[in-house]
Structure formats: C-alpha cells, structure tokens
Amino acid sequence: MGDQLIPEAGNGLMGRRAFMTATASTAATLLSASAAGAQRTPWMRAPGAPMSESGVPSRHEAGLQRVLFASAPGTTGAGTSATPHEHLDGIITPSRLHFERHHAGIPDIDPDRHRLMLHGLVQRPLSFSVDALHRYPIVSRIQFLECSGNSAMMTAPEPPRLECGQLHGLLSSSEWGGVPLSILLDEAGLMPQGRWVVADGADAAVLARSIPLEKMMDDAIVALYQNGEPLRPANGYPLRLFLPGWEGNASVKWLRSLRVTDQPAMTKDETSKYSDLRADGSAEMFTFEMGVKSVITTPSPGLILDQPGLYQISGLAWSGAGRVQSVAVSADGGRTWADAQLDAHVLSRSVTRFRTAWQWNGSPATLLSRATDESGSVQPSREVVMRDRPPGSYYHYNAIQAWQVSDSGEVSNVYV
Amino acid sequence: MSMYRFALASLFVIMGHAHAAQGPGLGDSLDPGSLQKHDFTILPDGAGLPPGSGSVEEGAKLYTQHCQACHGEDGQSGSNDALAGGLGSLTSAKPVKTVGSFWPYATTVFDYIRRAMPYAAPGSLSADQTYAVTAWLLYINDIIDEDTRLSARTLPNIEMPNRRGFVWSEEVR
Numbered sequence: 268m269g270d271q272l273i274p275e276a277g278n279g280l281m282g283r284r285a286f287m288t289a290t291a292s293t294a295a296t297l298l299s300a301s302a303a304g305a306q307r308t309p310w311m312r313a314p315g316a317p318m319s320e321s322g323v324p325s326r327h328e329a330g331l332q333r334v335l336f337a338s339a340p341g342t343t344g345a346g347t348s349a350t351p352h353e354h355l356d357g358i359i360t361p362s363r364l365h366f367e368r369h370h371a372g373i374p375d376i377d378p379d380r381h382r383l384m385l386h387g388l389v390q391r392p393l394s395f396s397v398d399a400l401h402r403y404p405i406v407s408r409i410q411f412l413e414c415s416g417n418s419a420m421m422t423a424p425e426p427p428r429l430e431c432g433q434l435h436g437l438l439s440s441s442e443w444g445g446v447p448l449s450i451l452l453d454e455a456g457l458m459p460q461g462r463w464v465v466a467d468g469a470d471a472a473v474l475a476r477s478i479p480l481e482k483m484m485d486d487a488i489v490a491l492y493q494n495g496e497p498l499r500p501a502n503g504y505p506l507r508l509f510l511p512g513w514e515g516n517a518s519v520k521w522l523r524s525l526r527v528t529d530q531p532a533m534t535k536d537e538t539s540k541y542s543d544l545r546a547d548g549s550a551e552m553f554t555f556e557m558g559v560k561s562v563i564t565t566p567s568p569g570l571i572l573d574q575p576g577l578y579q580i581s582g583l584a585w586s587g588a589g590r591v592q593s594v595a596v597s598a599d600g601g602r603t604w605a606d607a608q609l610d611a612h613v614l615s616r617s618v619t620r621f622r623t624a625w626q627w628n629g630s631p632a633t634l635l636s637r638a639t640d641e642s643g644s645v646q647p648s649r650e651v652v653m654r655d656r657p658p659g660s661y662y663h664y665n666a667i668q669a670w671q672v673s674d675s676g677e678v679s680n681v682y683v
Numbered sequence: 684m685s686m687y688r689f690a691l692a693s694l695f696v697i698m699g700h701a702h703a704a705q706g707p708g709l710g711d712s713l714d715p716g717s718l719q720k721h722d723f724t725i726l727p728d729g730a731g732l733p734p735g736s737g738s739v740e741e742g743a744k745l746y747t748q749h750c751q752a753c754h755g756e757d758g759q760s761g762s763n764d765a766l767a768g769g770l771g772s773l774t775s776a777k778p779v780k781t782v783g784s785f786w787p788y789a790t791t792v793f794d795y796i797r798r799a800m801p802y803a804a805p806g807s808l809s810a811d812q813t814y815a816v817t818a819w820l821l822y823i824n825d826i827i828d829e830d831t832r833l834s835a836r837t838l839p840n841i842e843m844p845n846r847r848g849f850v851w852s853e854e855v856r
Contacts, residue, residue: 340762341753342802371799385710386718393710394717403706450706465724472799473723479855526724533727533788535795539780542849548773550785554852659778 276605281624344372349436360439371472387526390456415514419661430569444492477531512587557587561638572676575629586640600633729839735810742819783824
C-alpha cells in the first residue's frame with residue numbers, strides 16, 4: 268500500500284488518485300479481520316430493542332447536538348444554534364441538527380388555521396390553505412441554507428478559539444420540497460408594475476424581507492418538506508419561503524404573506540441589519556447571494572489526531588452562484604495545493620463533500636481548502652475578504668479557513 | 684444589473700414558464716377587507732400606514748413603560764440594541780448603528796415596532812401608541828422637536844440623517 272501513496276502536494280498531501288487506492292487496500296484489511304471473529308459481544312447475545320414509532324440517535328451519540336448561542340436578556344427565542352459540522356459527514360444535515368436563527372422564537376402554528384396570502388400588484392389576490400398547497404406540483408432539490416452572519420466571528424482581530432461548528436455552523440443542507448412560487452404568482456396574475464415581493468412570517472416578530480420578483484419567478488419555492496418530512500417548527504412549519512443560494516434571512520419562515528410591490532419595503536432586516544457597512548460609512552443593501560466558500564470539517568477544532576499516520580481530510584464546499592467546480596487542499600499553509608476528490612453529488616447551490624488523503628508525519632501542519640465554482644469565482648483569502656472591511660461589517664464572510672495541527676495532534680483556528 | 688445578467692434572468696423566467704407545471708388553481712379569492720386586517724406592509728412613501736397619531740410626550744411615557752427595560756433610559760445603555768446616539772460613528776473604529784445614526788427611513792421605525800415590539804407582547808400597542816413611541820425615538824435622536832406630532836401624513840416626510848448612506852448591490856441594480 269505504501270508504494271501507491273504518492274504525494275501530490277507538500278507535507279503529506281496525497282491527492283485523490285492515491286486516496287482511492289488507499290481506500291481499497293484498507294477495506295480489504297478490514298474485511299479479513301471481521302471474518303475471523305467468533306466471539307460474541309454483549310449486544311450479540313440476546314435480541315435487541317423492539318421497533319418504535321420514531322427513531323433517535325444512538326445513546327452513545329447523545330452528545331451530538333447543536334451549539335447554542337445564548338439570547339440577550341429579555342429576548343428568549345431570539346438567537347442562533349449551529350450545526351456541529353466536525354461530527355458530521357455527507358451533504359445532508361440531519362433535520363434535528365439544522366442551524367436555527369429566530370428573531371422571536373418558534374411559533375406553534377396550527378396548520379388548519381394558517382393561510383398564505385398573495386396580494387398587492389396582482390390581478391386576483393389569493394389565499395391558500397396548507398392543504399391546498401399540498402395539492403400543487405412539488406419540486407425537490409438538495410440545497411444549502413446559510414445565514415449571512417455565518418463565520419462572522421472570523422472577522423475578529425484574533426482567531427477565536429472555537430470549534431468548526433461554532434465558527435461555521437450557521438450553514439446546513441437539506442432536501443427541500445415545495446411548490447414553485449412561479450405557479451402561485453401565475454395563478455394570481457402579475458401586474459406589469461410588479462418588481463418586488465414583500466414576504467413576511469407568522470412569528471411574533473412578523474419578520475419581513477423584500478425579494479426581487481425575478482428571483483421569485485426563477486427558482487423560489489414555498490417549501491413544505493425538509494429531508495422528506497414536513498418542515499419542523501424550527502424551520503418554518505407548516506411552510507416557508509426557500510430561496511436557493513441566497514442569505515438565509517431572506518428565506519422567510521412560517522410564511523404568511525407575499526405582497527407584490529413596485530419597490531422594496533425597506534424593512535428593519537434589509538436596512539439596519541442585513542446590510543454591509545463599508546469603509547466610507549455607506550452600507551450596501553440587498554446583497555443576497557452567498558459567495559463561494561469551503562471549510563475542512565475533519566480534521567478541525569473539536570477533533571484530535573491521536574497519532575501520526577494516514578488521515579482523510581474531508582469538508583464542505585458551496586456557492587450561491589451554482590455548482591462547485593473544484594476544491595484545492597493544502598497541508599503546508601498554502602505553499603502547495605492538490606485537487607480534492609468530490610463526492611458524487613455535485614449539485615447547484617448545494618454543499619459538495621470533498622475528500623483527500625493525508626499522511627500526517629506528526630509535525631505541525633496548516634490545512635487549507637479553497638473552492639472554485641462553475642462561474643469561475645475562487646474562494647478568497649482572509650486578507651482579501653478583510654481588505655477595506657470596517658469594524659462592524661461581519662456579514663458574507665467567505666474567506667479560506669486555516670486549521671493548525673500541532674505536533675500533539677490538536678487542531679486550532681488560525682489566520683494565515 | 685448588467686445587461687447580460689438581465690438577459691439571462693429573463694431567459695430563466697421564459698424557460699420556467701415553458702416547463703412550469705400547471706397548478707390546480709386552489710387559491711381562494713381574498714377580499715380587500717380581510718387584506719386590510721392582515722397586511723403589515725408599510726412602504727417608505729407611507730403607503731400602508733394606519734390612521735392615528737402620537738406625540739413625543741406620549742411616547743416618553745410609553746417608552747418608560749414598555750421599552751426602557753431592554754433599551755435603557757436613554758436608548759443607549761440597555762442590554763439590547765442601542766436606539767439612539769452613534770451619529771458620525773459609522774467610519775470610526777466602533778460603529779454604532781442606531782435609528783439616528785444608521786436607519787435610512789422613518790417609516791421603518793413604525794413598521795418594526797408594529798411588527799415586533801415590545802418583544803414580550805408584540806401587537807399590544809395601538810396605532811396611536813406606535814406613532815408616539817416612534818416620535819419619542821426620533822426625538823431622542825434629535826431628528827424631530829418635542830412638539831412634532833406623527834401621523835401617516837407627517838412620518839414619511841421625515842428625512843433621516845443617514846438617508847443617503849445606503850446603496851443597492853449590483854444584484855438588484
């Protein structure tokens with residue numbers, strides 16, 4: 268096996284061909300080992316637990332939970348919880364671990380009393396019951412949702428000593444199923460003056476965002492399903508807006524009203540909150556699309572390499588502009604790079620899982636990943652992202668992430 | 684938006700229609716009366732503002748009662764978002780984004796209070812009370828004087844200090 272591991276970049280990075288060979292050899296070793304076993308472990312000596320109506324993770328994984336960030340005093344329910352990416356693999360975030368960002372808690376909505384109103388600059392103002400929407404044609408796509416404040420702590424002057432999910436966990440990925448909004452807008456009949464749609468939710472904050480009509484007619488859906496089941500309350504039950512590739516706040520949860528207008532409503536969340544302050548004191552608004560980005564999820568802070576040897580570097584890459592084209596990985600702080608293997612599902616505005624093999628020799632190493640999307644955009648360095656970015660401007664941070672592996676195998680967040 | 688992006692987007696819309704599945708047409712018609720009760724939307728030109736009015740003095744009392752616990756006596760020193768002050772701070776090392784220093788439209792203040800505040804009891808303030816609290820917040824930011832009474836007529840005409848501080852991204856231009 269050792270003969271086939273040919274480094275493709277510095278400091279032990281094996282690249283994708285070598286990794287695939289190495290996988291095959293390792294699998295063969297494991298097979299022969301298990302065939303030899305004749306002993307019974309305790310759980311093999313008697314039938315196990317019966318079936319149940321609803322599954323739960325192994326009790327040995329009970330610690331695998333979202334990371335909670337506390338609310339300010341007096342605002343219980345306004346805050347975030349993040350996906351613990353360092354413990355997950357694949358491209359689907361389990362629904363129970365999908366990140367949360369609420370502005371006034373999670374409403375307990377009775378679907379029989381919930382309506383979606385579609386009005387404003389339309390020929391026929393309409394109201395849809397939840398049951399009615401379930402009779403419409405549903406499209407389903409695997410796509411990411413990312414809060415525009417994801418990774419915001421990386422704008423701090425010193426690298427925060429936090430785990431991967433704590434830093435980058437306001438990104439999750441699901442199979443979202445719902446009704447194309449274009450069908451509903453067609454039914455209502457758009458008037459020619461329509462340019463925007465003001466969407467608001469049935470939470471206690473009646474959170475509102477103005478969305479360009481063009482996006483609503485392109486790929487927006489009224490989502491009813493997440494990972495095959497009805498949306499969970501924390502993700503908008505019974506229905507939410509879902510805008511592929513755009514900042515999460517615009518995908519209004521618990522959607523109750525869509526009003527077609529000729530101008531944006533200039534709500535609190537699109538002016539004073541989700542806008543980007545610039546060095547000259549002005550602020551850019553309606554920066555919807557999430558930039559090309561990637562992060563190595565293993566190894567990452569929160570995990571420890573217990574001894575030198577062969578490891579798989581694995582991570583997530585995504586772009587609001589479309590598909591991920593390639594991901595380059597470096598084990599020597601960016602001096603040399605090798606292309607990572609991409610898992611089979613490379614989908615538009617979805618996360619793509621990348622992997623590469625790495626022979627860790629036990630000395631300090633700096634791991635980086637750099638994604639390129641199909642539009643040709645390359646994930647920028649932190650230096651570029653922070654250039655001309657004033658203090659207090661923390662949305663849409665998509666810089667290359669560096670993890671430092673120490674000689675004792677501990678992984679920490681560093682700036683390079 | 685560049686011509687290329689516009690052309691591309693238009694193409695998507697056309698293609699979307701060509702392939703769009705037909706819906707079963709199950710939307711119920713929505714009468715204007717029911718809309719008025721349920722529509723929160725307020726536009727920067729004042730469209731959607733309800734009848735009513737409120738004064739700075741009334742707003743001061745309401746603020747003490749409903750807002751001060753989280754936002755502080757002066758709107759600057761509470762446990763939650765600062766609402767006042769910060770003027771001229773946007774280019775400093777510590778930008779303070781408040782109603783006075785940052786918010787571009789006065790209508791947004793009314794809109795946000797009506798939607799979401801007070802945090803524990805949203806919807807508990809009447810239209811008159813919401814105008815009054817809005818008036819108080821504009822007053823403590825030196826945007827209106829103490830005799831100003833706010834209504835659907837006067838609120839949209841207020842020029843906020845940072846009105847020209849916002850630019851639209853290329854995505855929507």
